[in-house]
Amino acid sequence: MNSDLIHLFVETFGIKEDQLLPAATLESLGLDSLAIIEFMFQIEDKFGIQIPDQTSPPRTLQEMMQLVEPLLPAGKSAT
Amino acid sequence: MRRVAITGLGVVSAIGTGTAAFFESLLAARSGIRLVDMAFPTGAESILAGAIDFDPDPHFSRSRLMSMDRVSQLALVAGREAMAQAGLGSPAAWPASMAPERFGVCMGTGSGGAGSTDQAYTALLEQKAARLRPMTVVLAMSNAIAAHTAIEFGLKGPSSTISNACASSANAIGEAFRQIRHGYADVMLAGGAEAPLNRGTAKAWQAMQTLATPHANGAETSCRPFSKDRSGLVLAEGAAMLVLEAWDSAKARGANILAELVGYASSTDAHHLTQPEPHGQAQAIKLALADAGLQAGAIGYLNAHGTATDIGDVVETRAIKLAFEGAAAHLPVSSSKALHGHAMGAAGAMEFIASLLALRAGKLPPTAFLEHPDPRCDLDYIPLIARDCPGLEVVMSNSFAFGGSNAVLIAKAA
Numbered sequence: 233m234n235s236d237l238i239h240l241f242v243e244t245f246g247i248k249e250d251q252l253l254p255a256a257t258l259e260s261l262g263l264d265s266l267a268i269i270e271f272m273f274q275i276e277d278k279f280g281i282q283i284p285d286q287t288s289p290p291r292t293l294q295e296m297m298q299l300v301e302p303l304l305p306a307g308k309s310a311t
Numbered sequence: 312m313r314r315v316a317i318t319g320l321g322v323v324s325a326i327g328t329g330t331a332a333f334f335e336s337l338l339a340a341r342s343g344i345r346l347v348d349m350a351f352p353t354g355a356e357s358i359l360a361g362a363i364d365f366d367p368d369p370h371f372s373r374s375r376l377m378s379m380d381r382v383s384q385l386a387l388v389a390g391r392e393a394m395a396q397a398g399l400g401s402p403a404a405w406p407a408s409m410a411p412e413r414f415g416v417c418m419g420t421g422s423g424g425a426g427s428t429d430q431a432y433t434a435l436l437e438q439k440a441a442r443l444r445p446m447t448v449v450l451a452m453s454n455a456i457a458a459h460t461a462i463e464f465g466l467k468g469p470s471s472t473i474s475n476a477c478a479s480s481a482n483a484i485g486e487a488f489r490q491i492r493h494g495y496a497d498v499m500l501a502g503g504a505e506a507p508l509n510r511g512t513a514k515a516w517q518a519m520q521t522l523a524t525p526h527a528n529g530a531e532t533s534c535r536p537f538s539k540d541r542s543g544l545v546l547a548e549g550a551a552m553l554v555l556e557a558w559d560s561a562k563a564r565g566a567n568i569l570a571e572l573v574g575y576a577s578s579t580d581a582h583h584l585t586q587p588e589p590h591g592q593a594q595a596i597k598l599a600l601a602d603a604g605l606q607a608g609a610i611g612y613l614n615a616h617g618t619a620t621d622i623g624d625v626v627e628t629r630a631i632k633l634a635f636e637g638a639a640a641h642l643p644v645s646s647s648k649a650l651h652g653h654a655m656g657a658a659g660a661m662e663f664i665a666s667l668l669a670l671r672a673g674k675l676p677p678t679a680f681l682e683h684p685d686p687r688c689d690l691d692y693i694p695l696i697a698r699d700c701p702g703l704e705v706v707m708s709n710s711f712a713f714g715g716s717n718a719v720l721i722a723k724a725a
Contacts, residue, residue, distance in 0.1 A: 245372070245373040246372075261374075262374045264378075266445070266446060271377075
C-alpha cells in the first residue's frame with residue numbers, strides 16, 4: 233500500500249499503522265460514509281488529484297488504495 | 312397532566328466540566344473569563360471570553376470529529392454526564408419499560424455550528440478555495456446538536472431545536488417538559504450548547520457594542536452584572552443538559568430524582584430587536600408561577616438573566632419588581648454570568664442547572680464582583696460571597712433574549 237496514503241490515514245484518523253490491513257473494512261476502522269467522503273476530499277487536496285465520482289464508495293482499505301493509487305503520479309509524494 | 316422529574320444534569324463551562332466542578336467554582340466565585348486572542352486577519356486583538364480548555368480527542372474518534380462542530384462536541388460531553396447521572400448512559404441500563412420511541416431530545420442553540428460556517432467562509436473568501444469540505448452543511452446546521460445526541464444515545468422520540476437566541480435552552484427545557492407533561496414522551500434529554508468563539512461571531516458581537524472591556528482589577532473580573540462599573544456582557548461557550556422524566560416512571564425505576572420541574576412559561580416583548588421590555592419579562596415570570604401553582608413568595612432563589620449590560624440589568628430588576636411585587640424585596644437573586652460569561656443558547660440550561668445545584672445544596676451562588684451596586688438595581692443580588700440557604704424549596708431561572716423572547720423555569724425540591 234502507498235506509504236503516503238497510509239501516512240495520511242494515520243495522521244487524519246489517529247489509527248495505528250499496524251491496524252491498517254488491506255482487507256480491513258473502513259467501517260471497522262470507525263469511518264462512516266460521511267468520513268469516507270471527507271477523507272477522499274482530503275486525498276484530492278493533498279495530492280492534487282481528482283478521484284472520479286463513485287457509484288459506491290470504497291468498502292475496504294484495499295479498495296480505497298486501488299481507487300487512488302493509479303491516480304498518483306509515480307514518485308509523487310504528499311505536498 | 313403528568314409530573315416531571317429531573318434525574319440527570321451535565322455541564323461543560325468556562326468554570327468547569329461536570330456539575331461538581333461547575334458548582335464549586337460558582338460558590339467560590341472563581342471566574343473562567345479571560346482575554347482570548349482571536350487571530351483576526353487585521354492583527355492581534357483579544358476579546359474577553361468564557362473560553363473552555365477543551366480537547367475533543369479523549370472524547371471522540373477522529374473520524375467522528377470530522378462531522379462534529381465544537382458546539383456538538385460540548386453538547387455530547389454534557390449529555391453524557393446527564394445521561395450517566397440518570398443511570399441511562401447505555402441503553403443496556405435502561406429498564407425494559409423505557410422505549411427509545413418515547414425518549415426524545417429538545418435542544419437550544421443560538422447559532423449552532425457557527426465556527427464551521429466561519430471556517431467555510433475563511434476557506435472560500437480568504438484562502439480562495441474552489442470547494443468546501445463535504446461536511447460543511449452537517450457541521451453547521453443548528454439541529455446537529457439534537458441529531459448527535461439522538462444518535463449517541465439511540466433516542467427515537469420527538470426531536471426539536473429551538474433557536475431563541477439567549478433564551479434558547481430555557482425554552483428547550485420548557486418545551487421538553489411539556490412533551491412529558493402532556494404525554495408525547497416519557498423521557499427527554501433537554502438543554503443547549505453554544506460555541507461562539509470564532510472570528511465572525513466575535514466581530515459581529517463586537518459591532519453590537521455590548522461586549523465588556525477589561526476591568527482594571529483583572530480581565531477575569533470584567534463581567535459585572537448589576538454593578539455601577541459594568542461595561543457589558545462577555546461571550547462564552549458551553550453546554551448544559553438535563554434528563555427529564557415522567558415522575559411516576561422515574562419513581563418506578565428507582566431513579567434518583569434530583570428535583571421536580573414544576574413551572575415554565577414563555578412570552579414575547581414584541582417591542583424591539585435588542586431592547587428588553589419589563590412587562591414582557593414580568594409576564595413570563597408571572598405565567599411560570601401560575602403554571603407551577605405557586606405564589607411569588609414561594610421562590611427562595613432566582614438565577615437572573617443578568618448579562619451585565621446597562622439596559623438589561625435595569626429592565627430585569629424592574630421586571631422582577633413588577634412580577635414579585637412586595638416579595639421582591641426579600642428575594643435572593645444572583646447572576647452567575649459574572650463567572651461563566653454569557654453562554655448564549657446554552658445560558659438558560661446552564662443557569663437552570665446552577666439553580667438546581669443551589670436547591671440541592673442549600674447554598675446560593677453569589678453575583679461576583681458586585682462591589683459597587685448600580686443604585687437602579689436595588690434587589691438582594693447576593694453580592695460577592697455565596698450564601699447558605701437551608702430549607703430552600705423552590706428556585707427560578709430567568710432567560711431573556713434578543714428578539715424579545717422570554718423564558719422562565721421553576722423547580723422544586725424533590
